[in-house]
Amino acid sequence: MEISLDEFEFEVERVVLEQGLRYYIEGHVGSMIELGNGKYRAFLKDSDRYVVNLTIRNGMVENYSCECQNNQGSICQHVVATLFNMRKDFQDLIFAPETNNTIDEIESQPKKSSVVDEVDEILISLKENELKDFIRQTCSNDREFRFRFLTIFANINAPASSAKASYIKQIQHLIVVYSGRHGYIGYREAKEFGEAILEILDTARTNIEKRNNNKALAIIFAVLEEVTPVLNSADDSNGYIGGCIEEAVDLINELVETEIDESLRSEIFNLLMDTFESGKLHGWDWHFDLISLAIQLLRNSQEKQRIQTIVTSIKPTGESYDWDYRKAQELMHELLLRTENEEAVTQYLKENVSNPDFRERLIKQAIKANDYKYALELANDGIAKDEANDYIGLANKWREYQLDIYQKLGDDDNIIRLARYFVIKGSSAPESLKDYYNLLKKTISADLWSEYLEKMIVELLRKEKGTAYDKLVSFFVWEEYWDRYLILLQKNVTLSRIEAAEKYLTSLYTDQLISLYDLEIRFYIEKNVGRSYYIDACRYIKRMRNLGDIKTVDKLIGEMRNQYKNRRALLEELTKL
Numbered sequence: 367m368e369i370s371l372d373e374f375e376f377e378v379e380r381v382v383l384e385q386g387l388r389y390y391i392e393g394h395v396g397s398m399i400e401l402g403n404g405k406y407r408a409f410l411k412d413s414d415r416y417v418v419n420l421t422i423r424n425g426m427v428e429n430y431s432c433e434c435q436n437n438q439g440s441i442c443q444h445v446v447a448t449l450f451n452m453r454k455d456f457q458d459l460i461f462a463p464e465t466n467n468t469i470d471e472i473e474s475q476p477k478k479s480s481v482v483d484e485v486d487e488i489l490i491s492l493k494e495n496e497l498k499d500f501i502r503q504t505c506s507n508d509r510e511f512r513f514r515f516l517t518i519f520a521n522i523n524a525p526a527s528s529a530k531a532s533y534i535k536q537i538q539h540l541i542v543v544y545s546g547r548h549g550y551i552g553y554r555e556a557k558e559f560g561e562a563i564l565e566i567l568d569t570a571r572t573n574i575e576k577r578n579n580n581k582a583l584a585i586i587f588a589v590l591e592e593v594t595p596v597l598n599s600a601d602d603s604n605g606y607i608g609g610c611i612e613e614a615v616d617l618i619n620e621l622v623e624t625e626i627d628e629s630l631r632s633e634i635f636n637l638l639m640d641t642f643e644s645g646k647l648h649g650w651d652w653h654f655d656l657i658s659l660a661i662q663l664l665r666n667s668q669e670k671q672r673i674q675t676i677v678t679s680i681k682p683t684g685e686s687y688d689w690d691y692r693k694a695q696e697l698m699h700e701l702l703l704r705t706e707n708e709e710a711v712t713q714y715l716k717e718n719v720s721n722p723d724f725r726e727r728l729i730k731q732a733i734k735a736n737d738y739k740y741a742l743e744l745a746n747d748g749i750a751k752d753e754a755n756d757y758i759g760l761a762n763k764w765r766e767y768q769l770d771i772y773q774k775l776g777d778d779d780n781i782i783r784l785a786r787y788f789v790i791k792g793s794s795a796p797e798s799l800k801d802y803y804n805l806l807k808k809t810i811s812a813d814l815w816s817e818y819l820e821k822m823i824v825e826l827l828r829k830e831k832g833t834a835y836d837k838l839v840s841f842f843v844w845e846e847y848w849d850r851y852l853i854l855l856q857k858n859v860t861l862s863r864i865e866a867a868e869k870y871l872t873s874l875y876t877d878q879l880i881s882l883y884d885l886e887i888r889f890y891i892e893k894n895v896g897r898s899y900y901i902d903a904c905r906y907i908k909r910m911r912n913l914g915d916i917k918t919v920d921k922l923i924g925e926m927r928n929q930y931k932n933r934r935a936l937l938e939e940l941t942k943l
């Protein structure tokens with residue numbers, strides 16, 4: 367409901383209005399901040415310390431909320447008190463004593479629709495010294511105003527070094543404003559906080575455009591250092607806060623990629639390294655992005671040494687997935703790529719081949735250089751090591767590379783060996799199974815194929831019971847062995863398997879499918895009690911009916927009604943059929 371700020375008394379219940387007014391007169395409305403875009407936040411000074419949020423545009427209260435639980439959407443005394451305070455604030459602004467000479471004018475004019483218009487009008491007629499007097503006085507009386515004034519204007523002529531401190535202060539203030547009582551930024555506040563930080567970053571962008579690079583850097587690094595730790599105590603599930611860090615890193619990236627002079631280059635380099643060393647971003651990818659950017663900027667051996675020292679200080683922990691160490695290896699690789707020749711880089715990769723990314727890189731390099739022998743060796747080594755560690759996914763990745771190489775070499779024996787491995791051991795999803803199956807079929811001579819297939823079927827049934835059914839179904843469909851499909855289904859029947867078989871077997875084996883359904887539905891109902899099972903069973907009865915044998919279906923329904931007289935939910939579901 368929209369309420370007019372000037373006339374809210376007429377729209378609020380009398381009891382609440384009186385409570386709110388008393389609350390306001392007793393001075394319980396504490397500091398208020400303007401969040402921009404018509405949004406205000408008031409902090410109440412009673413024992414509950416509620417926070418009230420308001421959106422006021424063009425003199426209309428478009429939105430209000432209060433932390434107290436007793437208002438379910440209706441206005442509460444806290445909001446009313448805040449509105450009284452708000453209106454007084456607006457009036458104070460208009461009738462401020464410093465603007466004596468314009469009061470008459472304003473009072474004699476008809477009321478403007480918007481407070482902003484009125485402010486503008488006053489500002490136009492104000493003399494500069496009057497405005498300064500007003501600001502001076504307000505700064506000394508109003509802590510909140512003084513803070514905003516200082517953060518916005520204090521660094522106008524300040525050197526970049528103090529600009530950063532003042533942005534840090536500004537951000538820390540925002541953190542306090544958006545944090546709840548337990549120092550945690552909630553889901554909604556995370557969005558608002560993120561938006562406020564993005565505004566600050568916009569200033570950085572403007573400064574880059576104006577070539578005020580030092581100021582821009584002050585802002586960017588203030589955001590990186592102060593905002594990243596906030597992620598540990600915020601609900602940023604929508605990524606508003608993370609997005610700000612991303613944006614800050616992007617801005618550095620943009621700067622790094624433009625032509626910058628030596629002093630700026632070395633300044634950015636040092637900022638990046640200092641921030642990394644401060645550890646404030648540790649635990650996030652951005653922590654390592656800093657080094658990555660520094661590597662792009664480095665220009666002399668001292669700087670290289672500094673990076674090298676940092677990167678080599680990150681030691682393996684022995685954990686099965688050692689994130690930091692993997693990152694450190696990646697960075698060292700980047701550093702060598704920038705500063706050393708190809709042999710040195712390859713040497714590093716070989717020395718650290720236990721890193722799967724490096725192994726893959728070496729394999730690709732070897733394949734590209736037609737050094738298949740070395741590529742196969744690397745893959746073999748990887749299979750042995752990763753299988754020993756139970757990293758089946760990785761081991762299979764190396765097998766994929768081998769299969770690829772053997773195809774290039776036309777080595778049929780090894781193609782068959784590996785394709786067979788993937789058919790028997792790999793996924794049973796038809797999409798991935800099909801490629802290996804076809805490769806196998808293509809490589810084995812046609813007159814030997816059916817014998818070969820039978821051997822695989824036996825092996826599957828013996829060793830891979832879990833996935834055998836699905837794989838065999840795929841084989842039988844591809845080979846169009848419909849009779850064998852039916853037998854397999856009959857021996858391993860479930861309702862969902864009958865449903866999946868309809869597509870292939872209906873035209874040849876309608877009666878068999880119907881009697882399978884008939885048996886399985888009876889079994890299913892006998893075994894399971896509960897409405898969700900009955901709904902499921904009825905879905906299969908419908909499918910059964912669609913196969914065309916109405917008589918069998920009616921018989922089934924009739925017998926179930928009889929047999930399960932006490933299952934009311936079942937009877938209800940059967941009636942819906």
Ligand SMILES: [Zn+2]
Nearest residue numbers: 432434442444
């Ligand atoms: Zn309230």
